[in-house]
Amino acid sequence: MKRIVTKEDYIKSLKDLHHRVYYNGKRVEDVTEHPAIRPHINSAALTYELALRPEHEDLMTATSHLTGRKINRFTHIHQSVNDLIKKVQMLRLIAHETGSCFQRCVGFDALNAVYMTTYDIDQKYKTDYFERFKKYLIYVQDSNVMLVGGMTDPKGDRSLSPSKQADPDLFTHVVERRSDGIIIRGAKAHMTGGVNSHEILIMPTQTMREEEKDYALSCAIPLNAPGVVLIFGRQTNEERKFEGGIDAGNPFGAVGGEALIIFDNVFVPWERVFLCGEYDMAGLLVERFATLHRQNYGGCKGGVSDILVGATALAAEYQGTANASHIKEKLAEMMHLAETIYSGSVACSAMGYKTPSGAYYPDPLLANTTKHNVTRHIYEISRLAHDIAGGIVATMPFQGDLESSEVGRYVKKYLAGVKGIPVEDRIKILRLIENMSGGTALVESMHGAGSPQTQKVMYGRLGNLEQKKRWAKRLVGIE
Amino acid sequence: MIKKRIGVKYCGGCNPTYERGEMVKKLQFLIGDRFDFFPYDQKDLDGLLFIQGCERSCALESLNPGKIPSFSITKETEWGKAIDWLENLNKKKGD
Numbered sequence: 335m336k337r338i339v340t341k342e343d344y345i346k347s348l349k350d351l352h353h354r355v356y357y358n359g360k361r362v363e364d365v366t367e368h369p370a371i372r373p374h375i376n377s378a379a380l381t382y383e384l385a386l387r388p389e390h391e392d393l394m395t396a397t398s399h400l401t402g403r404k405i406n407r408f409t410h411i412h413q414s415v416n417d418l419i420k421k422v423q424m425l426r427l428i429a430h431e432t433g434s435c436f437q438r439c440v441g442f443d444a445l446n447a448v449y450m451t452t453y454d455i456d457q458k459y460k461t462d463y464f465e466r467f468k469k470y471l472i473y474v475q476d477s478n479v480m481l482v483g484g485m486t487d488p489k490g491d492r493s494l495s496p497s498k499q500a501d502p503d504l505f506t507h508v509v510e511r512r513s514d515g516i517i518i519r520g521a522k523a524h525m526t527g528g529v530n531s532h533e534i535l536i537m538p539t540q541t542m543r544e545e546e547k548d549y550a551l552s553c554a555i556p557l558n559a560p561g562v563v564l565i566f567g568r569q570t571n572e573e574r575k576f577e578g579g580i581d582a583g584n585p586f587g588a589v590g591g592e593a594l595i596i597f598d599n600v601f602v603p604w605e606r607v608f609l610c611g612e613y614d615m616a617g618l619l620v621e622r623f624a625t626l627h628r629q630n631y632g633g634c635k636g637g638v639s640d641i642l643v644g645a646t647a648l649a650a651e652y653q654g655t656a657n658a659s660h661i662k663e664k665l666a667e668m669m670h671l672a673e674t675i676y677s678g679s680v681a682c683s684a685m686g687y688k689t690p691s692g693a694y695y696p697d698p699l700l701a702n703t704t705k706h707n708v709t710r711h712i713y714e715i716s717r718l719a720h721d722i723a724g725g726i727v728a729t730m731p732f733q734g735d736l737e738s739s740e741v742g743r744y745v746k747k748y749l750a751g752v753k754g755i756p757v758e759d760r761i762k763i764l765r766l767i768e769n770m771s772g773g774t775a776l777v778e779s780m781h782g783a784g785s786p787q788t789q790k791v792m793y794g795r796l797g798n799l800e801q802k803k804r805w806a807k808r809l810v811g812i813e
Numbered sequence: 814m815i816k817k818r819i820g821v822k823y824c825g826g827c828n829p830t831y832e833r834g835e836m837v838k839k840l841q842f843l844i845g846d847r848f849d850f851f852p853y854d855q856k857d858l859d860g861l862l863f864i865q866g867c868e869r870s871c872a873l874e875s876l877n878p879g880k881i882p883s884f885s886i887t888k889e890t891e892w893g894k895a896i897d898w899l900e901n902l903n904k905k906k907g908d
Contacts, residue, residue, distance in 0.1 A: 388852055389833050389864070392871065393825030423827030430828075640828075 335532070338478040340386065341379040347479075348375065348530055353558040355529045355593075357566045365529050369576045371566065373434075373584075374591030375530045378480060380431055381408055381438045393424040398475050399692075400468060408442045409475040411449050412694040418683035422633035426676065429637025433770060435590035435778070437527025439630050441481025444535040445471060446693055447623035448552055452608050453691035455615045463608045464691070470554055470606060479532040482557070484522040484595065485623055487539040496542070496549045506536060506597060507548040508610060515603040516610060518551065521596045526782070528593030529564050533557060538609070541617035550616040552609035553602045561600040567592040570773025580733040580762050583769025589778040624792075625682075625698040627783040628705035632679030635708050635779060638770065639672035639715050645766045649723040652760045653751040664718045671711040678704030699796040706789040712779035716771035727768050730761060814847065817903055820861045820881070822853035822872050829866025831889035836864055839892055840899075848899055860902050862886065862895065 338344050345366050355362040357370060365371045385394035385406050396410040396417065397403070412418050421442075428436050449471065452463035474481065487496075490504030499505065506520025522536065535554050542550045555562060569589070574582040609615060647665055650656040682700035689695050720727055726749075736745045736758065746757045769775070780786065807813075823833055840862075841850055853861060861883040863872040868887045884898040 388821070389823040390826050392823070393827060420825065423825055427825065427827045637828075 335477040335479060337476060338382060341383040344379050344382045344480070345375065347532065351532065351558050353529075353564060354562065355564045355566060358568070362529075362566075369578060370572060371529055371591060373575055373582075373587030374437065374527065377432045377434050377436045377586040377590075378438055378527055378530055380428055381406065381436055381480075382478070384428060384431065390427060393420050393427060396420075398472075400472055401475065403475070405475045406478050408438045408480075409445065409471075409478065410442075411446055411471070412686075413692070414694055415684060415686050418629070418686040418694055418696055419680060422629065422676075422679040422683050425630055425633030425679075426637035426640075429634045430640060432586040433584050433638055433641040433766070434586040434588060435526065435634065435638075436586075437530070437590040438480055439634065440483035440526050440627065441531065441533075441535060442483075443623055443626035443630070444481060444483030444485075444537060445474065446626050446695075447619055448535060448537065448608050450689040450691040450693045450695065451615060451619040451622055452552075453689075454618065455609060455612050457690070458615070459612055461612070466605055467608050470608075474533075480527065480530070481554075482522075482525050482528050482531040482534040482595070483623065483627070484525060484534040484536040485539055485620070486523050486525075488521055488523050488594075489539065496540075496546045505539060505546075505549050506551060508551055509548075509599065511610075515601055516553070516607060518553070518597050518600050518602060521594060523594050524567070524592045524781075525564075525595045526590035526592055528557075528595050529566055529591065531557060534562075534595060537619050537623055538616040540620055542613040544613055547611040547613050550609055550611055550613040552607070552619060554606045554608070555597070555600055555602055557595075559600055561598040563596040563598060565594045565596070567594065570775075571769075577733070580736075580758070580765055583765040583767075588769055588773070588775045589782075621698065621792075622695065624784050624788065625696055625701045628789070629679055629682050629696040629701040631708040631779075631783060632675035632677065632704045635712055636672050636676035636679070639668070639675070639712070642715060642719055642767065642770050643668045643672060645763050645770070646719045646722050648763045649760070649767060651752070652755045652763065653724070655722070661722055664722055668715050668718050671715050675704060675707050675711050678707055698792065702789040702792040702796070705783050706786060709780045709786045709789075713776060716776060719767050719771045723764060723767050727764050727771075730764060733761075736761060816847055816849045817859040817899070818855070818857060819848050819850050819899065820853040820855055820858040821850050821864060822861060823864045824866050824870070824872040826866050827871075831866070833864045833866055836886060836889070836892060837862075840895060843892075844896055844899060847903060860884070860899070862899075 338347050348366050349364055355365055362368050384390045394407055395404055396407045398405045399413050407424055452467045455461055456464045487505045490499045496505035503520045508516050509519045510517040533554055533556050537552050538550055650661050655661050682696040682704055685697035685700055686694050731745055735741050749757050751760050821837055858881055861881050863885040865872050865885050865887040870885055886895050
């Protein structure tokens with residue numbers, strides 16, 4: 335593929351992809367022209383556009399350790415603790431531009447997780463996955479394609495393992511091994527940026543047992559490969575994106591525009607297969623991807639929260655409550671929570687370390703703690719935004735009413751706030767708050783990068799409880 | 814009068830306390846008759862201006878100004894100090 339440099343290159347590349355995307359039961363011939371998808375495309379496009387701006391190049395670009403060439407940071411393998419920190423800083427800066435998810439971190443994390451784990455697989459099994467993957471990585475870095483990080487399988491009956499499911503395809507698996515490659519079947523759910531990416535980098539969804547060798551799978555597939563089908567997920571207030579006006583709230587949409595991606599007997603050549611049957615390595619890959627992705631959330635959600643704090647402060651100013659002491663206190667609390675999650679992302683990066691592959695990895699306990707805080711703090715930040723902004727967030731009339739020749743004058747008269755502030759500006763800010771603080775946006779902060787319980791499981795494994803007990807006993811003299 | 818060539822190097826801008834691009838535009842507006850501003854990696858620069866989003870001053874990390882005189886702006890209020898530094902640079906160079 336021709337190297338994607340600009341926002342325009344990216345959009346054209348999606349036009350040329352001709353992948354099988356469905357929206358509400360209908361085939362989408364050109365995702366770039368679809369009003370429900372375009373906001374998410376515009377958001378992801380900023381990952382290209384900002385990399386070209388001198389005021390952001392230090393964070394948005396890096397030097398490839400494989401080729402020495404300047405690359406987009408979203409295709410970089412972390413070579414130092416500073417790289418880990420810069421990743422978090424980059425996410426915060428992009429969120430300041432979008433107020434929404436820009437999707438590309440998932441593929442970024444998949445690249446890093448697969449890189450470091452293929453090295454370890456080769457060490458144990460004398461396979462050549464690492465060399466294969468490095469070649470693929472150079473292709474990704476040079477072409478600057480956008481990847482989906484494909485981890486979450488549909489999972490069917492959660493009480494049953496992959497091999498015991500009534501339908502074996504509820505977990506993505508190998509159905510045939512050939513001399514030139516493999517055939518896979520299954521699906522990946524909640525795929526952020528799915529319909530506006532070029533490729534998917536598949537990973538297993540959980541630890542696998544020996545009888546689940548066929549489910550221990552990592553591979554890269556172009557999204558226009560035969561047998562790949564993408565079904566776009568319906569969001570809260572989805573239809574407002576069709577209007578493209580004030581009521582949509584945020585021109586960049588809400589969260590990432592998730593999709594269900596189906597693999598209906600898809601062929602994958604061996605050079606794009608990076609784990610196939612080494613079931614005991616699946617858990618390590620899952621844990622690494624989860625950690626790398628959980629590292630992010632204080633960066634992007636911290637940046638998104640900055641926008642929500644700003645919008646909430648403006649809402650208070652526009653309605654004359656900004657000087658009330660309880661409003662100031664609540665805004666301070668919102669900022670405290672936003673900086674708390676950001677601190678977690680910086681901390682797990684600062685405490686990161688080098689893996690045997692040479693790639694750097696964030697501290698997994700702190701990364702999980704960060705994401706767990708996000709599952710709580712975003713809800714609280716949003717609750718405070720609703721508290722300050724008032725019930726009007728949920729009761730405003732349509733943009734059509736504001737512009738109506740019959741009732742527009744009433745909307746302007748009765749939704750007026752502080753003198754001199756246009757009613758339209760007040761509605762814009764309140765709609766932005768509505769967009770960012772409810773429905774899909776909240777659920778994403780809960781379950782994106784793993785549900786809260788998955789982080790609690792990690793505390794059990796990494797929290798070092800036995801040592802904590804020893805310290806307590808030593809302190810009071812218990813043998 | 815020959816205008817002095819000033820290279821501009823930005824930090825990455827993760828959480829800047831002011832609009833860094835606006836700062837450069839403001840300097841261009843105020844003293845553009847005596848100074849031209851270029852990307853930091855151009856040749857034959859007379860000085861380097863670091864536009865830092867905060868006091869952490871990350872722009873310095875990735876660039877060693879070496880023999881070229883340099884000045885860092887870390888706050889919105891420092892535009893006056895930057896102009897003073899640039900004017901001094903002009904005097905030292907003797908144009």
